[in-house]
Amino acid sequence: MPSNVRTNWAGNYSYKAPHLHEPTDLQEVQRLVQTLPKQKALGSRHCFNDIADSPEHQVSLKNLKEVNLDTENKTITVQAGARYGDFCESLHQQGLALHNLASLPHITVAGACATATHGSGVKNGNLATAVKQVELITPSGEFVTIGRDHVDYPAVVVGLGAFGIITRVTLDIQDTYDVEQYVFQDMPLSSVENNFMEVMSAGYSVSLFTNWLNKSISEVWVKRRSDQSYNSLGTDFFGATAAKRNLHPIADLSAEACTEQLGVPGPWYNRIPHFKMGFTPSAGAELQSEYFVPMENAVEAILALERMREEINPHLMITEVRTIAKDGFWMSPCFNQNSVAIHFTWKQHPQEVMALLPKIERELSGFNVRPHWGKLFTISKQTLTERYPMSGEFKKLATMYDPDGKFMNRYLNQNLF
Template sequence: MKRKKFLQTSSVLLAGGMLAPYMACKSEPETVPVPLKNWAGNYTYQAKNLRSPSSVQDVQTMVKNLGRQKALGSRHCFNDIADSPENQISTVLLNQILDLNEEQKTLTVGAGIRYGDFAMELDKKGYALHNLASLPHISVAGACATGTHGSGMQLGNLATPVRSIELVTPQGDILNLDRQHPDFPAVVVGLGAFGIITKVTLDIEDTYQVRQDVFQELPLTALAEHFDAIMGSGYSVSLFTNWLDQKVSQVWVKRRMDRPIDDLGHDFYGAIAATRNLHPIVEMTAENCTEQMGVPGPWYLRLPHFKMGFMPSGGEELQSEYYVPRVHAVDAILALEKMKDQIYPELLISEIRTIAADENWMSPCYQQDSVTIHFTWKQHDKEVRALLPMIEAELAPYGVRPHWGKLFSVNPEDLHKRYPRYPDFVALAKKYDPEGKYRNPYLDLNIYG
C-alpha cells in the first residue's frame, strides 16, 4: 500500500498572531486566564476555565473528569455557540497532519488544525481539497461543526468531504464514525453537541491550479436575468454588494485551470473587468486578499478570498448569513435590495454565494441547493440586532436557515420546522450526552428549547 505518514511541526501555528492567547498554555493541567474573546472581539466567553490538551488521551481524561464543557476551535464564530458555563477545551494543540493515504485519497488531521496550516503541505504532495471558506484561518472541526462553506454551484460545504471522524464521547470513550455509520450525518455538522472531535479524515483529490478574475459594477437587472449563468461561470463564484445603485459591486470568478476555460472578456454581463487586485471592502488594502487578475495559482491561494498570515475580512465587525433554496435566489436578493436604506448604514459588505445540497441533518444545505446572503456588519451590536428580525422576516417565505456560527434571531420553533431531521438530531444528542455536558445557553435556546 502506498501510504505516507508525516507529522507537522507546530512552527506554522506560531506564525498566526491570533493564537497568542493560547501560547502560554501547553496542556493540562495548566489553564489559561479567562475571560477570552472570540476572534472578532464581540463576544466574551463565560467559561471559567480554558484547557488545551495536547493528546487524545489528555482529551479523554479531561472529558471524563470535567462537568459542563465545550470544544473550542479557532474562535471565529460570532455568537456563544462555542461557550460553556464551566470549561472550554481548546483543540489548538491537536494540530497535526496525521496521515496521507494516497490509495484511498484521504488526509487525516488533528481536529484543531487550521486549513491554512496544512494546505501548502498537501499541495506539495500533489493533492487538494474540493473547496475552502473565504479564509483559511479556521479549524477543521470547528468549521465542519457549523457547516462552514465556500462557494460553488456543484460544491458542498466543508463538512461534505469529511469521510470519518474520531470523537471522544462525553463518557471519555473513543468512537470512530465513518460515512456508513447511521449517526454520522448528525455528528459531522454537530454544533459541538456530541463530544470532542479529535481527528478528521477528509477526501482529497489531485492538486489543481485556479485563476481568479474580478469584475466590477454588475447591474442588478443582469444578475436577476442571468443568476444561474453568472454563478455558474466559474468553479466558485462570489458576489459582493453594498446594495446601492442597483448594482453588485464585485463579481469574483474562480476557475480551475484543469477544466475548459472561456474568455470572459472585459464586459461580463455588463460588469467591467477590474484593472487591479481588490478587497471586497473596496477601501481596504488588497494586500490581504488572494491574487486576482487571472494569475493562476494553487487552489489554496485562490479559493479563499483572504491570505493566511493576513487579517481576513474587515476585522472589527459582526457577521450574519442566511441560506435560502437556490430556486428562490433572485426573489430573496430583490427582497433585500428593497431594504437597502436600512441595511447600508450598518454594513461593511454583503456577499452572495452558492452551495450544493448535502445530507448532514443540521447542515443549512440539508437536501437543498442553496444560495447564501451574507452581511459583514459594522460592530454596532444594538443596531445590527435590531435589523436581523426584519431581514429574517423578508426571507421567511423562502424557509430561511441562518448560519449557525453567525448572528441571527430566528425563533427556535421556526428554526426547528426548517430542519426535517431536527427531532432525530435532538434525540441523538441526548442519547450521546445524557448528562448535558455539552449543553450551553446557545444549544438550550436554539436546539433543546
C-alpha cells in the same frame, strides 16, 4: 478588561466559561471529557455567537495538529486543532488538494465542519461534505469513529459541538489543481435578475459582493479551475468591467490581505479563499450574519433585501452572495436544498444589527430561510425546528450520546433543545 477575559475572533463576544484547558495529548483530552461536568470544544474562535461557550469549561485542541496523508486512499487525517492554513500548502506540494475552502484558511477543520462552513460553487458542497470520517471522544470518555456508512454520520459531522470532542477528521482529497481568479466591477442588478445562474456558474466558485446601493453588484469574483474548460469571460461580464488591479471585497480597503487576482494561475489553497493565511481576513472589527435560501428563490430573496437597502446599508460593510450544493447533514443549512447564501459583514453596531436581523429574517421567511449557525441570527427555536426537518432526530441522538448534558450550553438550549 481583566486579562483573563477571552473573546471570540471578532471581539464581539466574551466567553463566560471560567476555565480553559489546552491539553497536549489525546489521553489528557479523554480524561477531561470524562471528569469535567460541563464543557465545550473550542476551535479557532471564529464564530460570532456563543456556540462554543460553556457555563464551566472550554477545551481547546490547539496543541493537537498532527496531519497524516494517505495517498493510496486519497485522504488526509488531521487532528482537531489543525486549521486549513496549517496543511493546505504542504498538501499541494505533494500534488493533492481539497474540493473547496471558506473565504479564510484560519479556521479549524473540526470547528468549520461542526457549523457547516462553506465556500462557493453551484456544484460544491460545504466543507463538511469532504469528511470521510470523524473520531470523537463521547461524553462517557469513549473513542468512537464515525464514517460515511455509519448511521449517525449525518448528525455527528455537522454536530454543533453537541456529541463530544472531535479529535481527528479524515477528509477526501483529489489531485491538485490551479485556480485563476478574475474580479469584475459594477455589475447591474438586472444581470442578477435575468442571468443569476449563468453568473454563478461562470466559474468553479463565484461570489458577488454588494453594499446594496445603486442597483449594482460592486464586485464579482470568479474562480476558475485551470483543469476545467469554460467560455471566455471577456472584459464585459454581464455588464461588469474586468478589474485592472487586485481588489479587496470592500473596495476601499487594501488588497494586500487578498489572494492574487487578474487571472494569474495559482494553487487552489491560494486562490479559493479570498484572504491569505498570514493576514487579517475580512475587515477585523466586524459582525457577521448569513442566510441560506433554496437556489430557486435566490433572485426573489436578493430583490427583497435590495428593497431594504436604506435600512441595511448604514450598518453594512459588505454583502457576499455565494452558492452551495445540497447535502445530507441533518443540521446543515443546505440539507436537501441547493442553496444561495446571502452574507452580511456588519459594522460593529451590535444593537442596530440585532434590531435589523428580525426584519431581514421576516423578509426571507417565505423562502424557508436557514441561518449560518456560527453567525448572528434571531430566528426562534420553534421556527428553526420547522425549517430543519431532522432536528427532532438530531436532538434525540445528541441526548443519547450526552444524557447528562455535558456538552449543552445556552446556545443549544436557546436554539434547539
